[in-house]
Every structure is written in C-alpha cells, then in structure tokens.
Amino acid sequence: MIKKILFITFVIIIFVFMLLFNNNNSDLISIDLEFIKITTTSSIMFVVIFVIGWALGILSSLFYVIKLLNQRRVLRSELKNSVNENSILKNKPLQDAD
Numbered sequence: 001m002i003k004k005i006l007f008i009t010f011v012i013i014i015f016v017f018m019l020l021f022n023n024n025n026s027d028l029i030s031i032d033l034e035f036i037k038i039t040t041t042s043s044i045m046f047v048v049i050f051v052i053g054w055a056l057g058i059l060s061s062l063f064y065v066i067k068l069l070n071q072r073r074v075l076r077s078e079l080k081n082s083v084n085e086n087s088i089l090k091n092k093p094l095q096d097a098d
Contacts, residue, residue, distance in 0.1 A: 018043070 022043040030039045038045075 021046070 022041070025042040025046075027042060028039055029042045029045050030037065031045065040048075
C-alpha cells in the first residue's frame with residue numbers, strides 16, 4: 001500500500017515538473033537532420049529524445065540479455081543431465097568386494 005502511494009506521489013511530482021518545464025520552455029526548436037527538418041517546442045523535443053535514448057539503451061542491452069538467457073538454458077540442460085546421471089548411479093546395484 002505504501003509503495004503504491006509513493007509511486008502515485010512520484011508520478012504526480014514528475015507531472016508537475018513536466019508542466020513547469022513546458023511552461024518555462026514554450027519556445028520553438030528547429031532540428032535539421034539533413035533529410036528532414038523538425039520544428040517543435042523544446043519540451044516535446046526533450047521527451048522525444050529521451051524516449052529514443054531509452055529505446056536505444058534497451059536495444060543495446062537486448063543482446064546481452066539474450067546471451068544470458070541462452071546461457072541459462074544450457075545450464076538448466078546440464079543440471080537436468082547431471083540429476084539424471086546421479087539418479088542412475090544411485091539406483092545401480094552395489095557390487096560387494098569378495
């Protein structure tokens with residue numbers, strides 16, 4: 001319950017800061033990307049650049065996460081084989097020394 005209240009409070013604070021930032025930076029920004037020219041307010045451009053950076057960060061870490069998942073799959077397979085081998089050796093009849 002407290003976690004939910006803190007999260008809602010955090011979202012409200014972020015929203016208030018966003019409104020203040022938008023109110024103080026209402027001027028237009030023009031970005032020329034050689035093949036396209038974008039003109040919008042600085043607050044919208046800030047959000048767009050933030051989202052693009054977030055997406056590129058997720059994309060760059062995706063390869064590492066896939067590598068970890070593959071490694072986890074291999075380790076689970078090896079563990080399953082070891083458990084099977086261990087149970088086979090346990091169930092093997094003992095050969096007493098004469």
